[in-house]
Structures are given as structure tokens and as C-alpha cells.
Amino acid sequence: MLKRLQDLTKQGVLRQLDYQFAKFVALRSPDSHSSLVALVAALVSHELGKGHVCLMLNKISAQSLFGLPSRVSVALLDGLPEPEQWTAELNGLPIVSNIEQGDQQATPLVLDGGRLYLHRYWHFEQLVASKLHHTAQPVEPAAIMPSVLNELFPRTYTYLYQALQQLKKADSGQASPNEMNTAEIRRKEVCDKLDVVRAELLNWDEIDAILIAATKAEELSALDGLVPQAACLNWQKVAAAMAITRQFAVISGGPGTGKTTTVAKLLAALVMQADHGSTGEEVATPTIKLVAPTGKAAARLTESIGMAVQSLPVDPEVRKRIPTQSSTIHRLLGSVPNQVDFRHHHDNPLHLDVLVVDEASMVDLPMMARLLDAMPPHAKLILLGDRDQLASVEAGAVLGDICAFSSQGYSRQQEQLLSQLTGFDLAGSHLTGIDGARAVSPVADSLCMLQKSYRFHAESGIGKLAKAINNGNPYHVEKVCQHGFKDINHYSLSAESYQTMINMTVNFYRDYFDAIELGKEPKEVLKAFSAVRLLCALREGDFGVVGLNHRIERELVRIGKVGQADETWYEGRPIMITRNDHGLGLYNGDIGIAMIDKKVNPENPHLRVFFEMPDGSIRSVLPSRLPEHETVYAMTIHKSQGSEFADTLMVLPSEFSPILTRELIYTGVTRAKEKLYLFALQDVINRSVRLRTERASGLACLLG
Numbered sequence: 061m062l063k064r065l066q067d068l069t070k071q072g073v074l075r076q077l078d079y080q081f082a083k084f085v086a087l088r089s090p091d092s093h094s095s096l097v098a099l100v101a102a103l104v105s106h107e108l109g110k111g112h113v114c115l116m117l118n119k120i121s122a123q124s125l126f127g128l129p130s131r132v133s134v135a136l137l138d139g140l141p142e143p144e145q146w147t148a149e150l151n152g153l154p155i156v157s158n159i160e161q162g163d164q165q166a167t168p169l170v171l172d173g174g175r176l177y178l179h180r181y182w183h184f185e186q187l188v189a190s191k192l193h194h195t196a197q198p199v200e201p202a203a204i205m206p207s208v209l210n211e212l213f214p215r216t217y218t219y220l221y222q223a224l225q226q227l228k229k230a231d232s233g234q235a236s237p238n239e240m241n242t243a244e245i246r247r248k249e250v251c252d253k254l255d256v257v258r259a260e261l262l263n264w265d266e267i268d269a270i271l272i273a274a275t276k277a278e279e280l281s282a283l284d285g286l287v288p289q290a291a292c293l294n295w296q297k298v299a300a301a302m303a304i305t306r307q308f309a310v311i312s313g314g315p316g317t318g319k320t321t322t323v324a325k326l327l328a329a330l331v332m333q334a335d336h337g338s339t340g341e342e343v344a345t346p347t348i349k350l351v352a353p354t355g356k357a358a359a360r361l362t363e364s365i366g367m368a369v370q371s372l373p374v375d376p377e378v379r380k381r382i383p384t385q386s387s388t389i390h391r392l393l394g395s396v397p398n399q400v401d402f403r404h405h406h407d408n409p410l411h412l413d414v415l416v417v418d419e420a421s422m423v424d425l426p427m428m429a430r431l432l433d434a435m436p437p438h439a440k441l442i443l444l445g446d447r448d449q450l451a452s453v454e455a456g457a458v459l460g461d462i463c464a465f466s467s468q469g470y471s472r473q474q475e476q477l478l479s480q481l482t483g484f485d486l487a488g489s490h491l492t493g494i495d496g497a498r499a500v501s502p503v504a505d506s507l508c509m510l511q512k513s514y515r516f517h518a519e520s521g522i523g524k525l526a527k528a529i530n531n532g533n534p535y536h537v538e539k540v541c542q543h544g545f546k547d548i549n550h551y552s553l554s555a556e557s558y559q560t561m562i563n564m565t566v567n568f569y570r571d572y573f574d575a576i577e578l579g580k581e582p583k584e585v586l587k588a589f590s591a592v593r594l595l596c597a598l599r600e601g602d603f604g605v606v607g608l609n610h611r612i613e614r615e616l617v618r619i620g621k622v623g624q625a626d627e628t629w630y631e632g633r634p635i636m637i638t639r640n641d642h643g644l645g646l647y648n649g650d651i652g653i654a655m656i657d658k659k660v661n662p663e664n665p666h667l668r669v670f671f672e673m674p675d676g677s678i679r680s681v682l683p684s685r686l687p688e689h690e691t692v693y694a695m696t697i698h699k700s701q702g703s704e705f706a707d708t709l710m711v712l713p714s715e716f717s718p719i720l721t722r723e724l725i726y727t728g729v730t731r732a733k734e735k736l737y738l739f740a741l742q743d744v745i746n747r748s749v750r751l752r753t754e755r756a757s758g759l760a761c762l763l764g
């Protein structure tokens with residue numbers, strides 16, 4: 061068996077790591093079982109490489125081991141028992157512990173239910189589950205919370221008034237406005253802007269009279285009594301209330317659903333709650349820390365939370381006490397060069413009371429385990445993220461596994477508590493709870509899913525496309541692609557459209573090159589660069605990152621933006637770090653721009669690469685000192701997670717492959733803030749949307 065596995069490694073089917081692990085355990089097993097153990101170990105390790113935390117023994121298909129063609133796969137099983145018998149065969153071997161039978165020793169493989177793990181990953185999963193169980197518990201909210209929440213989430217009529225004005229303008233342009241239709245639109249706007257969920261309770265004639273008569277936003281406050289809180293439901297307020305009532309909370313939502321806005325209000329509420337609990341002179345401000353998985357995401361969080369805190373409707377003194385500086389999880393935990401362990405862990409916990417983790421979908425199982433392990437027992441953990449995005453690069457889908465519990469709705473107790481805190485009637489909401497029996501996991505009470513996007517207008521194509529993709533409905537996806545929305549340009553693939561894509565990309569980067577030519581500061585140049593990106597599903601080939609970056613560079617040379625075709629380094633070369641360098645503080649995914657540094661040595665200026673650090677500062681490094689990196693006019697959708705671009709171009713290969721999944725397409729599309737240029741065959745898009753990524757893990761089972 062080892063020989064066959066070695067051959068598969070040479071063919072690139074297995075990683076060297078898979079083979080070495082298989083060899084390690086096979087050599088420690090009785091001869092009678094060494095072939096089976098080698099195969100099973102290689103399978104677990106191979107699955108881990110594909111992001112699965114464990115091997116589901118009852119889902120093994122003899123026809124497609126390691127994704128091999130059926131004939132080769134079946135041949136591998138020659139002389140071995142059928143997969144259905146593997147659990148029994150593995151039982152009792154010295155390298156496997158069976159949890160269900162109470163085995164305690166630390167063996168390389170762990171059998172738990174029908175799942176086979178590498179010991180380390182089993183341990184990570186147990187740790188995450190037990191910490192979440194422990195922290196997914198209620199926390200008594202202060203008595204002032206309902207009024208604090210009302211202050212932070214006031215009803216505002218500004219957006220409704222603006223919408224009514226626009227409607228009036230549109231109507232005045234028409235020869236004979238359709239009054240019936242306009243009244244309906246007004247009603248829709250009231251429901252949308254005031255979050256009405258029980259329209260049937262309202263007196264619409266009286267409401268409409270006020271809408272028609274209003275000459276300024278303040279006059280709409282006459283609606284206060286006509287549209288009571290109990291008929292409305294603002295999920296952002298519910299999310300903040302939920303997070304106040306729990307030690308562990310997850311707020312998930314697509315782009316622009318207000319996760320950052322909500323968490324800024326939540327932090328203000330926690331600061332105000334601490335004030336209320338304080339006595340005498342001393343004010344107990346909670347120590348709040350903000351983190352994200354990558355430097356880029358942390359920098360974005362610093363910027364967006366800074367803006368959200370600035371516009372909080374609270375006393376400036378409260379605002380001042382909410383930090384906006386974010387860092388990476390690595391930095392928070394204190395990475396030690398050349399070691400996997402961090403400075404902070406169970407025995408040396410973090411010094412904080414509240415931790416906010418943004419882009420939590422990118423946090424893999426080992427990192428989540430380490431983070432939870434380092435949390436002090438009293439602290440509050442808030443995860444923000446988009447459950448529908450691609451799962452983490454490394455194994456696990458922690459956010460997805462946790463968010464799956466949202467389908468259970470809230471327990472009756474939590475529903476009542478949230479209704480009291482917010483003034484909304486959650487029991488009347490079809491979005492909470494499932495009818496009948498309510499066996500709700502404590503985790504379900506710690507979740508809130510935000511659905512309404514404030515970034516994408518209801519008529520925005522990007523918003524509609526994202527929704528259709530998430531629903532896995534190729535028919536709707538196709539309709540949106542072909543509808544002709546202003547913010548989506550869809551091109552089928554052809555030699556001509558391929559060239560159009562290169563030209564457009566280069567054209568979009570003109571502002572960026574202009575910023576360099578005009579001698580703008582590195583921060584501004586980096587900002588100009590981050591307005592555009594070409595996203596690819598693949599790395600290699602005509603539709604992959606490597607080839608496309610070459611094509612773009614050649615085109616830039618042709619139009620004179622870049623000097624020589626064979627120069628590796630030139631002013632304006634954008635690069636992305638592909639390997640962490642703790643010493644330099646540069647991490648996988650960080651983006652830098654090569655620019656002539658005239659400040660350090662004006663007589664003899666050198667080319668240096670400028671990076672924006674998570675705290676917003678700029679650091680420059682000589683190209684020769686950089687860790688591994690690559691050019692980044694085009695990047696993979698995977699690497700684009702945690703970033704957004706005003707103009708996003710996205711290209712899919714001409715042939716479908718299983719790498720193209722619903723989550724991949726959704727992640728790519730939702731990177732676009734203003735315009736999406738999609739270069740793909742409709743059939744490839746449709747097939748991708750049908751394919752969901754499922755990651756094997758036991759977390760949901762442990763949390764249930």
C-alpha cells in the first residue's frame with residue numbers, strides 16, 4: 061500500500077505530508093492491518109488538505125478515493141475489507157483511540173462516532189465546542205438597556221423622506237402619474253425604511269395622508285403612533301440586544317447589511333452599561349479589542365468602525381472610549397517566530413473584556429481553537445462575518461457550522477427577553493423560531509442573521525445576483541445576469557471579450573498609475589489601487605492569476621505605463637505577500653506597491669515596497685527583503701476575501717470544474733461595491749451555483 065501511496069504522491073494526487081503520515085502510522089500498526097491503516101491515514105490527511113476536519117467513514121466511496129477515476133480507486137482497495145467494515149477493523153489498534161469506547165490515550169488517529177480525525181484536529185474541535193458551550197450562556201442585561209438601545213437605534217424618518225421626495229420627483233416627470241401605483245410604492249417605502257413586518261396591523265389611509273402632506277422629514281414623526289414598534293422589526297437592534305444578553309454572539313450578514321454599524325452601537329451600549337454599573341468617581345470602561353484574520357481585513361475594519369463610531373448618536377465621551385484600532389488575530393495572540401504556539405493561551409489569557417472578530421468566516425478551526433483558548437473566562441466574544449462566503453483556507457467551516465443553528469430560531473425565553481429589550485414583537489416574526497416544539501441549542505440564542513443590505517439598493521443588480529446565487533437558483537441567476545442592471549456587465553467568453561477584459565482592467569488601473577506619476581503619498585496610491593481588481597477562480601492557465609498578470613503587465617508596457625517587459629521590479633508594481641514574515645510584520649495576503657522612495661535618501665532614491673499596516677500606518681521594505689510574493693493586478697477569489705473593490709472584474713474558466721462552487725461565485729460577486737464586470741459562460745455560472753461546498757466536521761453535532 062505504501063508503494064501505491066508513494067506513486068500517488070509522485071503523480072501529485074497526494075501531498076508529501078499525506079504520504080509521510082500514512083507511513084508513520086502504518087509502521088506502528090500490526091502487519092495484518094498496516095495496509096488499511098496506511099490508506100485510511102492518507103485519506104484523513106488528504107481530506108484535511110481539502111479543508112475537511114475529519115473523514116466521514118460512512119461516506120467513503122470505493123469508486124472515488126482521493127478523487128481518482130473509479131478503476132484506479134477500486135484497485136487501491138484490492139485485498140482490503142470493504143469501507144463499511146473499516147470502523148470495526150480500526151477498533152482496538154494501538155494508533156487509534158475510540159472515543160465512544162472511552163479511550164483516553166493520545167493516539168495519532170481518533171475515532172469519534174463515524175468520524176475519523178487526526179488527533180490534533182479532534183482536540184481543536186473538542187476545544188471549540190466546549191468553549192462555545194461554556195460561553196453560549198445568558199448574561200443579565202442592565203435595567204437601562206431598553207432605553208440605551210432606543211437611544212442607539214432611534215427611529216429616523218430621513219431615509220423615508222428622501223425616498224418620498226424621489227418618488228415625487230419621478231411622478232412629476234410623468235404626464236399622468238398612476239396614483240394607485242404610487243400609493244403602493246409609498247407603502248412599500250414605509251415598510252422598507254421603517255422595518256414594518258406586520259403591515260396588516262396598520263391604518264394605511266391615515267399613514268398615506270401624512271406621507272403626502274409631509275414637507276420635511278420631521279413632519280413624518282406624526283407616524284410615531286400610527287406605525288408602532290410592535291409592527292416593526294429592525295434586525296440590527298435585535299442583533300445588538302442579542303449580543304448584550306450573551307457572552308458569545310455571532311452577527312452574520314452579507315455585504316452592507318450593517319454588521320459594523322451594529323457592532324459600533326453594541327460597543328457603545330456596553331460602555332454605557334459599564335457607566336451605569338459604576339459607582340463614585342471611577343468609571344469602569346470595558347477593555348475592548350478588535351481583530352480580523354488578515355492585515356487587509358483589519359485595516360478595513362479600522363476604517364469602517366472608525367466611521368461608524370463617528371456617527372454614533374451618543375455623547376462624545378462615550379464615543380472616545382470605543383476603540384477603532386484593529387489588529388490581526390496573530391498579532392493579538394502574540395505570534396512567536398518559528399513557532400505554531402502563541403504567547404497567549406489558556407494559562408496566559410488575553411487582557412480584555414470584549415473581543416470583536418470581523419471576517420470570522422476566514423477563521424479556520426485551529427485558529428478559532430487558539431483564540432477561544434486564550435479568552436479570559438469572563439470576556440465577551442462577538443464574531444462578525446458572512447456565513448455564505450467561502451470557508452477558511454485551512455480546515456473547518458466554524459462560522460458556517462455555528463450559523464447553521466439559526467434555522468432553529470430563538471428559544472421562547474430568548475424571544476421574550478429580546479422583545480422586552482427592543483420593543484419589537486419577535487414572537488410575531490416568521491423569521492424567529494420554528495413552530496411547535498422548541499428544542500433550541502444554546503448556540504441558536506447567540507446568533508443573529510442580518511438580511512437587509514443598506515449598501516445595495518433594492519434595484520441593485522449586485523444585491524439581486526448575490527441573493528440568487530445564495531438561493532442556488534440558476535434560473536434567477538441567469539435572469540439577473542441578462543436583465544441589464546446598471547451595476548452588472550456580463551460578457552460571455554470569447555477571444556474578443558478576453559481582450560476586452562485585459563483592456564478594461566488596464567484602463568481601470570489608470571487612476572492608480574496617475575496617482576504614482578503625480579507623486580501622491582503611498583497611502584493614496586494604495587487606496588487608488590484598492591478601487592479595482594480582476595478576480596479569478598484559478599491560478600494557472602489562460603483564466604488564471606499567473607497568466608492574466610503577465611498579460612496585464614504586457615499591456616501596461618505597450619501603452620507606456622510600465623518601462624520594460626522583462627523588468628521584475630518597476631515603479632507601480634503591485635505585489636501580494638504569499639508567506640508570513642513575523643519579523644517584518646508582513647503576512648500572507650498583504651498588498652504592497654513598489655514606489656521610488658524619495659524621502660529616505662533623496663540623492664539616491666531607491667525603489668521600496670509600501671504597505672498599509674492594520675493600524676493605518678505605512679511601512680516600506682526593500683524588494684530584496686520581501687518574503688515570497690507575486691504580482692497582483694489579478695488575484696484569486698480566495699485571496700480577495702476580506703477586501704472590496706469599487707470596480708470588480710471577475711473571470712471564470714471556459715470549462716466547469718468542481719473548484720467552481722456557489723460560495724466561490726458569491727464571494728467574488730460580493731467583492732464588488734459599485735460595479736461588477738463578469739466574464740463567464742452562463743452555463744459555467746449556472747453549474748457553479750448548483751454546487752455547494754460542504755466541509756466534513758463534527759462541530760455542529762457537538763454543539764447540538
Ligand SMILES: Nc1ncnc2c1ncn2[C@@H]1O[C@H](COP(=O)(O)OP(=O)(O)OP(=O)(O)O)[C@@H](O)[C@H]1O
Pocket residue numbers: 296313314315316317318319320321322364368514515704
Ligand atoms: N440601519 C441603517 N440605515 C441606513 N444606513 C445604514 C444602516 N446600517 C448601515 N447603514 C449603512 O450601510 C453601509 C454598510 O454598513 P456597514 O459597513 O455597517 O455594513 P457591513 O455589513 O459591516 O459591511 P461589510 O460587509 O462591507 O463589512 C454604511 O454606509 C452604513 O452607514
